[in-house]
Amino acid sequence: xxxxxxxANEHAKAKVAAASAIxxxxxxxRLRAWRCPKGELSVVFLGDKAIAKIHADxxxxxxxxxxxxxxGEDHPVEPFAGEICINVDQAKRAAKEHGTxxxxxxxxxxxxxxxxxxxxxxxxxxxxxxxxxxxxxxLKHLDQAKVRLKVAV
Numbered sequence: 001x002x003x004x005x006x007x008a009n010e011h012a013k014a015k016v017a018a019a020s021a022i023x024x025x026x027x028x029x030r031l032r033a034w035r036c037p038k039g040e041l042s043v044v045f046l047g048d049k050a051i052a053k054i055h056a057d058x059x060x061x062x063x064x065x066x067x068x069x070x071x072g073e074d075h076p077v078e079p080f081a082g083e084i085c086i087n088v089d090q091a092k093r094a095a096k097e098h099g100t101x102x103x104x105x106x107x108x109x110x111x112x113x114x115x116x117x118x119x120x121x122x123x124x125x126x127x128x129x130x131x132x133x134x135x136x137x138x139l140k141h142l143d144q145a146k147v148r149l150k151v152a153v
Contacts, residue, residue, distance in 0.1 A: 017150035034118035039079030069116035084113030
């Protein structure tokens with residue numbers, strides 16, 4: 001049975017089609033190399049100001065960032081996998097800088113957050129290298145499944 005995924009579009013302008021974001025998560029759930037915890041997953045798309053506040057409130061760092069992931073809890077009756085907070089404004093800047101699309105960057109950020117929930121970190125150089133390699137595998141998996149993210153700006 002596919003995972004339940006709650007999508008919240010809190011960005012002022014960009015709106016990610018919920019069905020497409022759910023398809024990305026559910027496709028990532030079929031990856032064999034990593035396992036995201038069981039339970040519902042929440043994904044929130046927001047902007048610079050909101051993510052900076054979350055970053056300050058929960059990680060004591062008031063700077064803007066791209067993705068913040070909160071691991072949920074393995075409750076026996078209602079497990080909650082966690083929440084992925086994605087900064088659409090940062091994705092727009094990264095897309096311009098890297099010559100990619102907003103959809104590509106947001107899909108990468110979804111995969112990045114999912115990989116955090118699956119136990120990967122990126123705090124050290126070695127961890128960051130492992131995360132980058134896992135992101136390549138995750139995006140290739142999504143490409144092979146022909147799963148795209150739909151965004152209206």
